[in-house]
Amino acid sequence: MLGIAATAVLGSGSVTTPVHAQTVQSVAGLTGVEDDSPLLLQADELVYDRDRQTVAAVGGVQVDYGGTRMVADRLVYNQMTRRLVAIGNVEILQPDGTRATADEFDVTDDFREGFVNALRIVTPDETRFAAESAVRERGEVTTFNNGIYTACAPCEEHPEKPPIWQIKAQRIIWNGTEKTVRFENASFEFLGVPLASLPVFTTADPTVKRKTGFLAPSFRYSDETGFGASIPYFIALAPNADLRLTGTGMTRQGFLGEAEFRHRLTNGMYSLQIAGIHQMAPGAFSTPQDSSNTNRGMIGTKGRFEVNPRWTFGWDVLAQTDKNFSRTYEIKGFTDRVQRNDIYLTGLNDRNFFDLHAMSFDVQESDADGSGRDALQPWVLPTFDYNTISDYPLAGGELSFNVNARGIWRDDEDQTASATHGLDGQNTRITADTEWRRTVVAPGGLAITPILAARGDFLTLDTDTTGPYSATGASLTGNGSDSRWMATAGVEVRWPVLFTTAQSSHVIEPIGQIFVRPDETDAGMFANEDAQSFVFDTTNLFERDKFSGYDRVEGGTRANLGVRYTGAVGDDIALYGMFGQSYHLAGMNSFAAPDMVNAGADSGLETDVSDFVGMAGASYQDTFSTAVRGRFDEKTFDVRRAEAELAYTSHALVASAGYAYIDAQPTYGFATERQEVNGSATLRFEEFWRVSGNATYDITNRRLARTGIGLAYDDECFAIGLHWLQTRDNTNVKTNTFGFRIALRTLGDFGTDINDSSNY
Known part of the structure; x- marks a missing residue:
């Protein structure tokens, strides 16, 4: 009642x-x-x-x-x-x-x-x-x-004006059961001007986030594929599952079909994606990989599950008929230049970390099969990390323990001077490493930290490569198993000194380290797969082992000296900096020992007295920041490597600029220096308009490597973006890409599909 x-x-x-x-x-x-x-x-x-x-x-x-x-x-x-x-x-x-x-x-x-x-x-x-x-x-x-x-x-100042967009219809039928809105004899108006008449169309009502039906179309254009229009159809299979079917017709290459299935479960989600095309005009492509295949396709899947609050399991896998299909046709989620196929299990609890991966790599490149980098990529079966820090102090200090293992299998050997080096066959390594350190603060603020570390490696090798490694002249150990060890005793001394004034505070901290250890066992004679990339700078100046991976281990007696500075002026300005140098005192200098990639060559550490490294930076509130970093010759102080960056952020303007310089590195295949400068900016004018631009200039080759400009409008109900992107390769061949995107809130968006559109 x-x-x-x-x-x-x-x-x-x-x-x-x-x-x-x-x-x-x-x-x-x-x-x-x-x-x-x-x-x-x-x-x-x-x-x-x-x-x-x-x-x-x-x-x-x-x-x-x-x-x-x-x-x-x-x-x-x-x-x-x-x-x-x-x-x-x-x-x-x-x-x-x-x-x-x-x-x-x-x-x-x-x-x-x-x-x-x-x-x-x-x-x-x-x-x-x-x-x-x-x-x-x-x-x-x-x-x-x-x-x-x-x-x-409605406009607050002029509510009598029509909205940016509206749909007028003779009848609008809102079905609360089916959750649809149907427009009959409708007219779409933009700023009060009718642009299109639609006899009838149906869309989901404003309360619906997922509903079966057609999505807004998108468009694309390139010289090789021609003009393309994509029409996606979305199927809501269940509250936690859906399927999207997309058909794209291209004037030069024909029909591209795509399907993506997604399923969310209580502890995670997974997806399955397929795509394929029968190319009507393969000869339209100028690149060998794209022009030599007619029937092309892919299948990819991704997943991530929280097994419990501590463990995560997931995967990201791509298989395709050729190595460049997904990148050429911009298959969503699989357009990276290097696609890492990965199955993983990670765990994190308190002070323990577990990480297990099985990986392979697809380099999506335009070279024909059998050339380029893709055929040289390894299978990593597996890579494993376990790190733990003891909850209980040992002799008043902290004890940590690490285990790392990796297995590499590769079909072909790569000894080219300008590419990533790698051995054919199989090679494995298991490493166990432990470290103890304790910091004692003496009167006057002097902090003394003794450090003890021990490490052991077990390695196996099965390769057809014998004798000296031709690219670098390094000799490798023979096939079979081997082992090596390293023990380190060191001490670090820091003395932070505080200076203050009425409006500022400054901390100057001299730092000194010395590490005593034997020579690296069979230096450079083991397979080096994970320590190939090495840059000496302030971030690793005070590292016990400066190599970037476990395949190399630093040996010999070494001292590191430097000074670190931090400061603040008022509540708004922050300052920081560091400068230092490293000294090889006794034993073999591991960075001077050649290996299969000459990881230490031209690094600044291959001599007994290293190059100088330094950095300095400043920031003002959240508005302005700048930083410079560099490495300088230990004798002439000539610049060997330098980076500079500048950023500014305000409501109206977001801008950044950068400069990079790398001296010639003949050992790595770079006979001349490399210099590059780049900049980007986004200027917001009026309330909803913004204009963007970026550019990268290759100083060495005197060419504009990349240029982009964009114009966008974005308010609470409507957005439009226009952009143009031009890139040049080493032969100065230009590629131009034009794009646009229009979004109508609650109705969807449409336009061209470009991977870099978010930058504009």
């Missing part, structure tokens, strides 16, 4: 009437209510007509009905017809935040059917409906006559 409790200034009364069972739903400003929901009514005057069986509330009417609130000038309830009529300045606020206003509401008492004049609706996500009149039927379908739909708020 529905109870009406009323209080009035001039009188009060009550009436009861039955209410039918009703589900909670919201359609066009009318909300169904639960059975036995009370209706609370307040008005200036309450009039009960027993003959006509009506109750009229007049003046300042306020109603609370099952969580829905209504205000009106007058409300009449007819017990015989079971209808509620609200008249004059009617406004309804639903529990979900939907707000509806009208001149008149005439509805049944269960809100299942009704008629509304001059209706306006604003949903919680700020979408808006307006109509001359609206009719609700069966509690699920509302029809707007001569309606307007938009997701744009």
